[in-house]
Amino acid sequence: MSEAKDEAKNEVKDEAKDEAKDEVKSEAKDEAKSEATADRKVEEFAEHKIEIDGWPVNLVSYKIGDTFYCKADNVSPGARLARTKGTTREEVESAAIARAKELLARTRRREI
Numbered sequence: 001m002s003e004a005k006d007e008a009k010n011e012v013k014d015e016a017k018d019e020a021k022d023e024v025k026s027e028a029k030d031e032a033k034s035e036a037t038a039d040r041k042v043e044e045f046a047e048h049k050i051e052i053d054g055w056p057v058n059l060v061s062y063k064i065g066d067t068f069y070c071k072a073d074n075v076s077p078g079a080r081l082a083r084t085k086g087t088t089r090e091e092v093e094s095a096a097i098a099r100a101k102e103l104l105a106r107t108r109r110r111e112i
C-alpha cells in the first residue's frame with residue numbers, strides 16, 4: 001500500500017514539474033515576442049465604422065513591419081468578430097469584412 005502512495009506522490013510531482021516547465025516556456029515565448037515587437041512600430045493605423053447587414057462594425061487596420069493586421073468588432077458589445085493578417089491593407093480588410101459578414105449572418109435579431 002505504501003508503494004502505491006509513493007507512486008501516486010511521484011506522479012503528482014512529475015505533473016507539477018511538467019506544468020512548471022510549460023509555464024516557464026510560455027513566459028519565455030511571450031518575452032521573446034515582446035522583445036521582437038518592441039523594436040517595431042505601428043504604422044498606417046486606420047479605424048473606421050462600417051455597417052454590415054444592418055450591424056455597426058468597427059474596423060481597425062495597421063501595419064507592423066511588412067505585415068498588415070485588421071480587426072473587426074461589433075460596436076455594441078465590442079465583441080471581436082475577426083482578426084486577419086496579410087501583405088496589403090485591402091487584403092486584410094476584405095478578409096475581416098468577409099468573416100464578419102459570415103458571423104453576423106448567423107446572428108438572429110429579436111423583436112423587443
